[in-house]
Amino acid sequence: MVFRALETAFRGLMAQQRAVDTANHNIANANTPGFARQRVQLVPSMPYTVPAFNRSGLAGQVGTGVLVASITRVRESVFDLQYRVQSQALGEASAQVDAYAQIEAVFNEPTEAGLGALLDRFWRAWQAVGNQPEDLAARAALVQDAATLATNLNRMRRQLGELQADAAMKLSLQVSEVNSIAQRLAALNQQIVAALATGQTPNDLMDQRDLLLDKLANFTGVTIRTLPNGAVNLSLGGYPLVDQDQWFPLAVQVSGGTASIRWQGTNSPVALERGSLQALLDTHNVILPGLVQKLEAIRDALANEVNALHSTGYGLTDPPGPPPGRPFFVVTPSGDLEIEATIAANPQLIAAADAADEPGNNTLARAIAELRSKLVLNGNTATINDFYNTLVAEVGGASQTAQVTRENQRSLVQAIDRQRQEIMSVSLDEEMANLVKFQQAYSAAARAITAVDEMLDRIINGMGLVGR
Incomplete structure (x- = not known):
């Protein structure tokens, strides 16, 4: 179970890293002609089903973390056509x-x-x-x-x-x-x-x-x-x-x-x-x-x-x-x-x-x-x-x-382009806010890994020493 917790925290770390990378990419291309801002789609990973012949009072499924489902462009094709x-x-x-x-x-x-x-x-x-x-x-x-x-x-x-x-x-x-x-x-x-x-x-x-x-x-x-x-x-x-x-x-x-x-x-x-x-x-x-x-x-x-x-x-x-x-x-x-x-x-x-x-x-x-x-x-x-x-x-x-x-x-054309840009252009204020949010989530995931690491250290190095 402890190793599963480590994997869950690691998935969170990697997902937030991708989110930070995407925000950085948006900021870097804020003035690039034709660039459409990108968004990371985060989804829960497949839960772990506890094997049992009978249902007990324990939870039947345990979450296993987060995955990056996709990185999509924020763009409206209708405005492109117009x-x-x-x-x-x-x-x-x-x-x-x-x-x-x-x-x-x-x-x-x-x-x-x-x-x-x-x-x-x-x-x-x-x-x-x-x-x-x-x-x-x-x-x-x-x-x-x-x-x-x-x-x-x-x-x-x-x-x-x-x-x-x-x-x-x-x-x-x-x-x-x-x-x-x-x-x-x-x-x-x-x-x-x-x-x-x-x-x-x-x-x-x-x-x-x-x-x-x-x-x-x-x-x-x-x-x-x-x-x-x-x-x-x-x-x-x-x-x-x-x-x-x-x-x-x-x-x-x-x-x-x-x-x-x-x-x-x-x-x-x-x-x-x-x-x-x-x-x-x-x-x-x-x-x-x-x-x-x-x-x-x-x-x-x-x-x-x-x-x-x-x-x-x-x-x-x-x-x-x-x-x-x-x-x-x-x-x-x-x-x-x-x-x-x-x-x-x-x-x-x-x-x-x-x-x-x-x-x-x-x-x-x-x-x-x-x-x-x-x-x-x-x-x-x-x-x-x-x-x-x-x-x-x-x-x-x-x-x-x-x-x-x-x-x-x-x-x-300028009016239509303004509508396009409202959807697809990069907002530096929004990206900076996202950057802070993802950075804090990354730090929390790293802290979770540290906690699991301490748990493993206790199990491996601290258990079984009593009575020696």
Whole structure:
């Protein structure tokens, strides 16, 4: 019986030691990202049944101490699921905000250097030539304002194209990050399954896996399925991204100006569920090409309408006879808008008149200046200036919507995370209290062993000496 008491006290000593170790582990990881506090589950060990043929007045079972049943993570999977679902929308909105911030920098509105102000200066320059068609200074100013307008329009087109290339690069970087996360998740699955198979509880490995799942949610949503062996399988659009200890990489493909994400090796398209990857695809394939197309519509309308009138007129030095048919603007094979070379070199060739040898004739100059109010775009329902102003308003509105969505999603994600942290985060005050409690229990168990040791000493060394 004395030896059983020694074993009981020893079990208590070991159990409290595990509890102290767990409290120390929690304190050490109080600031570790993704760490969920751990708790020791203590249960009574199997009681000892006193053998007897008949029930007597003695207790039929005697307690044998305490055991550590498990060390569990304090974590709520419902909040994890909500956090990851809302993180998808936050990642998508954040990517949209970044994209529209760059687009707004390209448009640079409303400023004196913006395309809207340059269009106004261009029309006013034609009006000035119409007021004084023989004034060479007014003609030179028109060439300068037209060149500035064309240069700015070309710059905007090129910068939007650069943003499209930048979106493709960001897409590749984020897909590489997704592949890296998938590879690490597969490796963690292998370690977790191996640990569980030997009866261990790999809490820290599971925390690392959950942290990676949180990060993955910013890029895209995945379907998560936990297997009986402890591994988690991830799938995108019904196809596996992680299957236990295997992972299947993604790749970015850009063809014909359209980007797509495909399964590496099979070339099958990947079905994304929101997240920053989807926002980058939309930016590359829809938003930026649409803006470039509208700028090209402004370019073409400007060139076509001005040239249609200008080619029927005469410059100051043009001889009598048929009009020279000289265009004012030229669209190069690369898509740039330029002033016709001879006009850029000699502003006297600007066709302000509808007849030759009439220096004061301003008919065409005034007609071109009046193009400002002509409905030539959007199915002949908008002027060039109105079309551009509407385009700027659409960009600003979309940017504002993305910002509002991001702030709303950020608040929601933070609220959910606060609920998660209230459950899983380490409270230093609580852990210190637990540490004192377990330390006192450990000391009591050690004192019990000392008492049993004294009892054994009395039995072994003190009994049987009487009468010697």
